[in-house]
Amino acid sequence: MTLHQPNDIIAQRYRIVTALGEGGMGTTYEAEDLTNYQRVAVKAVSLRQAKDWKILELFEREAKVLANLNHPGIPKYLDYFHLDTEEDRQFYLIRELVSGDSLAAWVEKGWHPTEAEIKQIAIKILEILSYLHQLNPPIIHRDIKPQNIIRKADGEIFLVDFGAVQDIYRNTISFSGTFVGTVGYMPPGTVAGKGLLCF
Known part of the structure:
Protein backbone atom coordinates (compact mmCIF):
# COMPACT_ATOMS: atom_id res chain seq x y z
CA MET A 1 0.00 0.00 0.00
CA THR A 2 1.56 3.29 -1.12
CA LEU A 3 1.55 6.34 1.14
CA HIS A 4 1.15 8.91 -1.62
CA GLN A 5 -0.59 9.53 -4.91
CA PRO A 6 0.52 11.80 -7.79
CA ASN A 7 0.23 15.52 -6.92
CA ASP A 8 0.36 14.91 -3.14
CA ILE A 9 2.62 17.54 -1.57
CA ILE A 10 4.98 16.50 1.23
CA ALA A 11 6.24 19.05 3.76
CA GLN A 12 4.86 21.86 1.57
CA ARG A 13 7.85 21.29 -0.71
CA TYR A 14 7.87 17.99 -2.62
CA ARG A 15 5.10 17.25 -5.14
CA ILE A 16 4.77 13.54 -5.94
CA VAL A 17 4.97 12.78 -9.66
CA THR A 18 4.86 8.99 -9.72
CA ALA A 19 5.83 5.90 -7.74
CA LEU A 20 9.17 4.45 -8.88
CA GLY A 21 9.22 1.26 -6.84
CA GLU A 22 8.19 -0.45 -3.66
CA GLY A 23 10.29 -2.67 -1.46
CA GLY A 24 10.65 -4.00 2.03
CA MET A 25 11.73 -0.59 3.27
CA GLY A 26 9.02 1.67 1.88
CA THR A 27 8.15 3.23 -1.43
CA THR A 28 10.33 5.42 -3.63
CA TYR A 29 8.69 8.21 -5.62
CA GLU A 30 9.77 10.66 -8.25
CA ALA A 31 8.89 14.12 -6.98
CA GLU A 32 9.38 17.75 -7.89
CA ASP A 33 11.09 20.08 -5.42
CA LEU A 34 8.82 23.13 -5.52
CA THR A 35 11.62 25.45 -4.36
CA ASN A 36 13.77 24.90 -7.47
CA TYR A 37 11.63 22.66 -9.75
CA GLN A 38 14.28 19.94 -9.77
CA ARG A 39 13.20 16.29 -9.87
CA VAL A 40 14.21 14.27 -6.81
CA ALA A 41 13.73 10.76 -5.45
CA VAL A 42 11.65 10.57 -2.26
CA LYS A 43 11.83 7.36 -0.25
CA ALA A 44 9.01 7.10 2.30
CA VAL A 45 8.25 4.69 5.10
CA SER A 46 5.33 4.71 7.51
CA LEU A 47 5.68 3.79 11.18
CA ARG A 48 2.18 2.34 11.03
CA GLN A 49 2.88 0.21 7.95
CA ALA A 50 6.36 -0.92 9.04
CA LYS A 51 6.30 -4.62 9.87
CA ASP A 52 8.92 -4.18 12.59
CA TRP A 53 11.25 -1.61 14.14
CA LYS A 54 14.20 -2.96 12.17
CA ILE A 55 12.82 -1.29 9.03
CA LEU A 56 12.89 2.13 10.71
CA GLU A 57 16.40 1.50 12.03
CA LEU A 58 17.64 0.54 8.55
CA PHE A 59 15.89 3.54 6.99
CA GLU A 60 17.57 5.93 9.43
CA ARG A 61 20.92 4.21 8.87
CA GLU A 62 20.53 4.68 5.11
CA ALA A 63 19.94 8.43 5.59
CA LYS A 64 22.99 8.79 7.86
CA VAL A 65 25.23 6.86 5.49
CA LEU A 66 24.09 8.71 2.35
CA ALA A 67 24.61 12.08 4.05
CA ASN A 68 28.34 11.29 4.33
CA LEU A 69 28.98 9.80 0.88
CA ASN A 70 30.41 11.67 -2.07
CA HIS A 71 30.89 9.58 -5.20
CA PRO A 72 29.61 10.17 -8.76
CA GLY A 73 28.16 6.64 -8.83
CA ILE A 74 26.03 7.18 -5.71
CA PRO A 75 22.99 9.51 -5.89
CA LYS A 76 23.50 12.56 -3.66
CA TYR A 77 21.71 12.83 -0.31
CA LEU A 78 19.53 15.95 -0.07
CA ASP A 79 17.36 15.71 3.06
CA TYR A 80 15.88 13.48 5.76
CA PHE A 81 12.90 14.27 7.99
CA HIS A 82 9.70 12.89 9.50
CA LEU A 83 6.13 14.16 9.61
CA ASP A 84 3.53 13.35 12.26
CA THR A 85 -0.19 12.90 11.79
CA GLU A 86 -2.75 11.87 14.38
CA GLU A 87 -2.47 8.21 13.36
CA ASP A 88 1.07 7.87 12.03
CA ARG A 89 4.67 9.08 11.74
CA GLN A 90 6.13 9.03 8.23
CA PHE A 91 9.85 9.18 7.47
CA TYR A 92 11.29 10.66 4.27
CA LEU A 93 14.67 10.40 2.61
CA ILE A 94 15.27 12.80 -0.28
CA ARG A 95 18.07 12.14 -2.73
CA GLU A 96 19.20 13.03 -6.22
CA LEU A 97 17.00 11.44 -8.89
CA VAL A 98 18.86 9.25 -11.36
CA SER A 99 17.02 9.07 -14.66
Whole structure:
Protein backbone atom coordinates (compact mmCIF):
# COMPACT_ATOMS: atom_id res chain seq x y z
CA MET A 1 0.00 0.00 0.00
CA THR A 2 1.56 3.29 -1.12
CA LEU A 3 1.55 6.34 1.14
CA HIS A 4 1.15 8.91 -1.62
CA GLN A 5 -0.59 9.53 -4.91
CA PRO A 6 0.52 11.80 -7.79
CA ASN A 7 0.23 15.52 -6.92
CA ASP A 8 0.36 14.91 -3.14
CA ILE A 9 2.62 17.54 -1.57
CA ILE A 10 4.98 16.50 1.23
CA ALA A 11 6.24 19.05 3.76
CA GLN A 12 4.86 21.86 1.57
CA ARG A 13 7.85 21.29 -0.71
CA TYR A 14 7.87 17.99 -2.62
CA ARG A 15 5.10 17.25 -5.14
CA ILE A 16 4.77 13.54 -5.94
CA VAL A 17 4.97 12.78 -9.66
CA THR A 18 4.86 8.99 -9.72
CA ALA A 19 5.83 5.90 -7.74
CA LEU A 20 9.17 4.45 -8.88
CA GLY A 21 9.22 1.26 -6.84
CA GLU A 22 8.19 -0.45 -3.66
CA GLY A 23 10.29 -2.67 -1.46
CA GLY A 24 10.65 -4.00 2.03
CA MET A 25 11.73 -0.59 3.27
CA GLY A 26 9.02 1.67 1.88
CA THR A 27 8.15 3.23 -1.43
CA THR A 28 10.33 5.42 -3.63
CA TYR A 29 8.69 8.21 -5.62
CA GLU A 30 9.77 10.66 -8.25
CA ALA A 31 8.89 14.12 -6.98
CA GLU A 32 9.38 17.75 -7.89
CA ASP A 33 11.09 20.08 -5.42
CA LEU A 34 8.82 23.13 -5.52
CA THR A 35 11.62 25.45 -4.36
CA ASN A 36 13.77 24.90 -7.47
CA TYR A 37 11.63 22.66 -9.75
CA GLN A 38 14.28 19.94 -9.77
CA ARG A 39 13.20 16.29 -9.87
CA VAL A 40 14.21 14.27 -6.81
CA ALA A 41 13.73 10.76 -5.45
CA VAL A 42 11.65 10.57 -2.26
CA LYS A 43 11.83 7.36 -0.25
CA ALA A 44 9.01 7.10 2.30
CA VAL A 45 8.25 4.69 5.10
CA SER A 46 5.33 4.71 7.51
CA LEU A 47 5.68 3.79 11.18
CA ARG A 48 2.18 2.34 11.03
CA GLN A 49 2.88 0.21 7.95
CA ALA A 50 6.36 -0.92 9.04
CA LYS A 51 6.30 -4.62 9.87
CA ASP A 52 8.92 -4.18 12.59
CA TRP A 53 11.25 -1.61 14.14
CA LYS A 54 14.20 -2.96 12.17
CA ILE A 55 12.82 -1.29 9.03
CA LEU A 56 12.89 2.13 10.71
CA GLU A 57 16.40 1.50 12.03
CA LEU A 58 17.64 0.54 8.55
CA PHE A 59 15.89 3.54 6.99
CA GLU A 60 17.57 5.93 9.43
CA ARG A 61 20.92 4.21 8.87
CA GLU A 62 20.53 4.68 5.11
CA ALA A 63 19.94 8.43 5.59
CA LYS A 64 22.99 8.79 7.86
CA VAL A 65 25.23 6.86 5.49
CA LEU A 66 24.09 8.71 2.35
CA ALA A 67 24.61 12.08 4.05
CA ASN A 68 28.34 11.29 4.33
CA LEU A 69 28.98 9.80 0.88
CA ASN A 70 30.41 11.67 -2.07
CA HIS A 71 30.89 9.58 -5.20
CA PRO A 72 29.61 10.17 -8.76
CA GLY A 73 28.16 6.64 -8.83
CA ILE A 74 26.03 7.18 -5.71
CA PRO A 75 22.99 9.51 -5.89
CA LYS A 76 23.50 12.56 -3.66
CA TYR A 77 21.71 12.83 -0.31
CA LEU A 78 19.53 15.95 -0.07
CA ASP A 79 17.36 15.71 3.06
CA TYR A 80 15.88 13.48 5.76
CA PHE A 81 12.90 14.27 7.99
CA HIS A 82 9.70 12.89 9.50
CA LEU A 83 6.13 14.16 9.61
CA ASP A 84 3.53 13.35 12.26
CA THR A 85 -0.19 12.90 11.79
CA GLU A 86 -2.75 11.87 14.38
CA GLU A 87 -2.47 8.21 13.36
CA ASP A 88 1.07 7.87 12.03
CA ARG A 89 4.67 9.08 11.74
CA GLN A 90 6.13 9.03 8.23
CA PHE A 91 9.85 9.18 7.47
CA TYR A 92 11.29 10.66 4.27
CA LEU A 93 14.67 10.40 2.61
CA ILE A 94 15.27 12.80 -0.28
CA ARG A 95 18.07 12.14 -2.73
CA GLU A 96 19.20 13.03 -6.22
CA LEU A 97 17.00 11.44 -8.89
CA VAL A 98 18.86 9.25 -11.36
CA SER A 99 17.02 9.07 -14.66
CA GLY A 100 17.47 5.45 -15.57
CA ASP A 101 16.22 1.95 -14.89
CA SER A 102 17.56 -0.87 -12.76
CA LEU A 103 19.48 -3.61 -14.53
CA ALA A 104 16.55 -5.90 -13.68
CA ALA A 105 14.14 -3.54 -15.47
CA TRP A 106 16.47 -3.23 -18.48
CA VAL A 107 16.56 -7.03 -18.84
CA GLU A 108 12.77 -7.28 -18.43
CA LYS A 109 12.43 -4.82 -21.34
CA GLY A 110 14.56 -7.07 -23.55
CA TRP A 111 18.02 -5.51 -23.12
CA HIS A 112 20.79 -7.94 -24.07
CA PRO A 113 24.12 -6.46 -22.96
CA THR A 114 27.34 -7.31 -24.73
CA GLU A 115 30.27 -8.84 -22.88
CA ALA A 116 32.01 -5.44 -23.03
CA GLU A 117 28.98 -3.73 -21.45
CA ILE A 118 28.86 -6.28 -18.63
CA LYS A 119 32.58 -5.74 -17.96
CA GLN A 120 32.06 -1.96 -17.85
CA ILE A 121 29.19 -2.34 -15.35
CA ALA A 122 31.32 -4.64 -13.17
CA ILE A 123 34.23 -2.15 -13.25
CA LYS A 124 31.92 0.75 -12.27
CA ILE A 125 30.39 -1.21 -9.37
CA LEU A 126 33.86 -2.29 -8.19
CA GLU A 127 35.00 1.38 -8.28
CA ILE A 128 32.01 2.35 -6.08
CA LEU A 129 32.70 -0.55 -3.70
CA SER A 130 36.38 0.38 -3.53
CA TYR A 131 35.37 3.92 -2.51
CA LEU A 132 32.99 2.57 0.17
CA HIS A 133 35.56 0.14 1.55
CA GLN A 134 38.25 2.85 1.81
CA LEU A 135 36.09 5.05 4.07
CA ASN A 136 36.77 5.21 7.79
CA PRO A 137 35.01 3.15 8.95
CA PRO A 138 34.59 1.13 5.74
CA ILE A 139 31.04 0.67 4.46
CA ILE A 140 29.70 -2.68 3.24
CA HIS A 141 26.61 -2.36 1.01
CA ARG A 142 25.26 -5.92 1.62
CA ASP A 143 22.48 -5.84 -0.98
CA ILE A 144 24.07 -5.62 -4.41
CA LYS A 145 21.66 -7.02 -6.96
CA PRO A 146 20.28 -6.02 -10.38
CA GLN A 147 17.40 -4.09 -8.75
CA ASN A 148 19.88 -1.82 -6.91
CA ILE A 149 22.08 -0.99 -9.90
CA ILE A 150 20.69 1.85 -12.02
CA ARG A 151 21.75 2.25 -15.64
CA LYS A 152 21.07 5.44 -17.54
CA ALA A 153 20.44 5.37 -21.29
CA ASP A 154 24.02 6.59 -21.89
CA GLY A 155 25.38 3.63 -19.91
CA GLU A 156 26.24 5.55 -16.72
CA ILE A 157 25.93 3.31 -13.63
CA PHE A 158 24.71 4.11 -10.10
CA LEU A 159 24.44 2.03 -6.93
CA VAL A 160 21.32 2.70 -4.83
CA ASP A 161 19.51 1.41 -1.73
CA PHE A 162 21.89 1.83 1.17
CA GLY A 163 19.43 0.57 3.78
CA ALA A 164 21.38 -2.64 4.31
CA VAL A 165 24.79 -1.03 4.79
CA GLN A 166 26.98 -1.85 7.71
CA ASP A 167 30.38 -0.60 8.74
CA ILE A 168 32.86 -3.27 9.71
CA TYR A 169 33.03 -2.06 13.30
CA ARG A 170 29.52 -3.40 13.74
CA ASN A 171 30.36 -6.69 12.06
CA THR A 172 28.05 -9.04 13.88
CA ILE A 173 24.87 -10.53 12.53
CA SER A 174 22.06 -10.94 14.99
CA PHE A 175 21.69 -14.64 15.56
CA SER A 176 18.03 -14.02 16.40
CA GLY A 177 17.37 -14.40 12.70
CA THR A 178 17.66 -10.79 11.51
CA PHE A 179 19.45 -10.88 8.18
CA VAL A 180 19.91 -7.83 5.98
CA GLY A 181 20.22 -8.37 2.27
CA THR A 182 18.58 -10.42 -0.43
CA VAL A 183 18.87 -14.19 -0.39
CA GLY A 184 20.40 -15.26 -3.68
CA TYR A 185 22.68 -12.20 -3.75
CA MET A 186 24.21 -12.52 -0.27
CA PRO A 187 27.63 -14.13 0.23
CA PRO A 188 27.24 -17.73 1.47
CA GLY A 189 29.26 -16.89 4.60
CA THR A 190 26.76 -14.18 5.54
CA VAL A 191 23.78 -16.49 5.13
CA ALA A 192 25.54 -19.11 7.23
CA GLY A 193 26.19 -16.50 9.93
CA LYS A 194 29.97 -16.67 9.61
CA GLY A 195 30.56 -12.92 9.34
CA LEU A 196 30.22 -10.07 6.90
CA LEU A 197 33.67 -9.82 5.41
CA CYS A 198 33.04 -12.32 2.61
CA PHE A 199 33.02 -10.21 -0.55
